[in-house]
Amino acid sequence: xxxxxxxxxxxxxxxxxxxxxxxxxxxxxxxxxxxxxxxxxxxxxxxxxxxxxxxxxxxxxxxxxxxxxxxxxxxxxxxxxxxxxxxxxxxxxxxxxxxxxxxxxxxxxxxxxxxxxxxxxxxxxxxxxxxxxxxxxxxxxxxxxxxxxxxxxxxxxxxxxxxxxxxxxxxxxxxxxxxxxxxxxxxxxxxxxxxxxxxxxxxxxxxxxxxxxxxxxxxxxxxxxxxxxxxxxxxx
Ligand SMILES: Nc1ncnc2c1ncn2[C@@H]1O[C@H](COP(=O)(O)OP(=O)(O)OP(=O)(O)O)[C@@H](O)[C@H]1O
Numbered sequence: 001x002x003x004x005x006x007x008x009x010x011x012x013x014x015x016x017x018x019x020x021x022x023x024x025x026x027x028x029x030x031x032x033x034x035x036x037x038x039x040x041x042x043x044x045x046x047x048x049x050x051x052x053x054x055x056x057x058x059x060x061x062x063x064x065x066x067x068x069x070x071x072x073x074x075x076x077x078x079x080x081x082x083x084x085x086x087x088x089x090x091x092x093x094x095x096x097x098x099x100x101x102x103x104x105x106x107x108x109x110x111x112x113x114x115x116x117x118x119x120x121x122x123x124x125x126x127x128x129x130x131x132x133x134x135x136x137x138x139x140x141x142x143x144x145x146x147x148x149x150x151x152x153x154x155x156x157x158x159x160x161x162x163x164x165x166x167x168x169x170x171x172x173x174x175x176x177x178x179x180x181x182x183x184x185x186x187x188x189x190x191x192x193x194x195x196x197x198x199x200x201x202x203x204x205x206x207x208x209x210x211x212x213x214x215x216x217x218x219x220x221x222x223x224x225x226x227x228x229x230x231x232x233x234x235x236x
Contacts, residue, residue, distance in 0.1 A: 001063055003027050003145050003176040004048070009057030011047045018043050019201045020057065025145075025178060030171045032191035032208070033180040036231045040200040041180040042077070045149050049075060061145060071099055074138030074146045076131060088133055089118040099141035107140035114159060127154035135163065139170075146170070146177045152186055164189040184224045198234050 008020040018040045025031055033041050047054040050067055061069040083091055096102040111118060114132040122130060131154050138146055146167075152160050167177055167190050179190065187194070187208065194211050196204040206214070215226040 001027070002060070003062060004066075004178070005058075005060045005063075006048060007058040007060075009044070009047055009059060010055045011043055011052060012055055013043075016040065016043070017200050018047065021202045023195060023202065023205050025176050027144075027176050028171055028174045029192040030167060030177040030179060030190045031193045031195055032187045033178060033195045033197065034182075034187070034227065035197035036234050039197040039234075041197055042149055043200075044197065045077065045147055045178070045180060049073075049077075049147060051077070071101075071141070072144045074141060074143030075148075076134040076138055076151045077147075077149045084123040085121050087119055087121055088116065091122075092118065092137070095137055096141070101142045103140050103142055106142070107136055110136040110139055113162065128156060128159065131155060132159060139166070144175055146175060146179075148177065149180045150182065151179070152181065152183055184227060188223060196230070 002024045004025040006024075007022050009018070009022070010020050011018040016038070021044060033044070035041055043052065046052040047057075048059050048066070050059075059066045061073060066073070092107070096104075096107075110116075110132075114129075114136060116129065116132055116136065120129075122133075125133065131151055135151060138148075152163060155163060164186065167179070171177055171190075171192070177190075178195075179186065181187065191208050193205065193207050195202060196206075196211075204211075212223065212226065215230065220226045220229045
């Protein structure tokens with residue numbers, strides 16, 4: 001069974017086009033979605049999730065239209081920009097009603113590990129705290145597919161490393177993770193496969209090991225240098 005199937009998905013803005021993108025994700029793997037600023041990573045993730053209306057293409061999760069499978073998908077996309085004046089405790093009560101498999105123990109543990117104060121409102125949270133809250137919700141409803149757009153941005157070092165370990169553990173338990181990131185450390189610590197996006201085109205899908213084997217040269221011995229060379233090439 002394919003966990004996520006994206007078939008010829010396209011989206012155009014006035015000055016950007018996401019070319020037909022197709023790929024499949026398998027269970028229990030972490031996929032790093034990489035590409036320069038403006039390559040279209042967020043547009044792709046939002047189009048997959050139906051948060052922006054794609055121009056064409058199909059998206060299935062667990063072999064069903066994705067829209068019917070939302071309770072099995074956890075999402076972290078940037079900050080929280082709605083219900084800014086509701087306490088996190090109130091938001092949580094409302095949110096958990098949508099998920100039949102909500103695990104309160106897991107939520108409480110994460111809030112405590114992340115030192116999240118549920119009496120605060122989104123307006124009062126730092127960037128990292130907003131991400132931590134979204135992660136706690138995504139993990140608590142025991143999603144089988146996690147779609148994460150730069151979830152480590154804004155996290156402190158301890159939370160960052162903690163998250164990387166948790167992502168690895170979840171993948172080992174069978175959860176599939178699609179992770180857009182600019183951080184080489186995230187890829188080195190977590191990614192099994194890479195999806196390489198450039199100017200709205202999916203250039204490659206390959207394992208991290210394959211990527212390294214293909215891109216490593218005496219001038220680019222480390223993954224950082226390989227990615228730098230690739231992005232410099234993109235800009236040129
Ligand atoms: N709502 C929108 N209206 C018009 N153009 C948009 C909109 N959202 C994104 N774009 C454009 O689409 C392109 C891709 O943006 P996107 O945010 O998907 O890139 P990204 O790869 O996620 O970049 P970053 O690494 O900086 O987060 C950019 O040129 C951006 O300006």
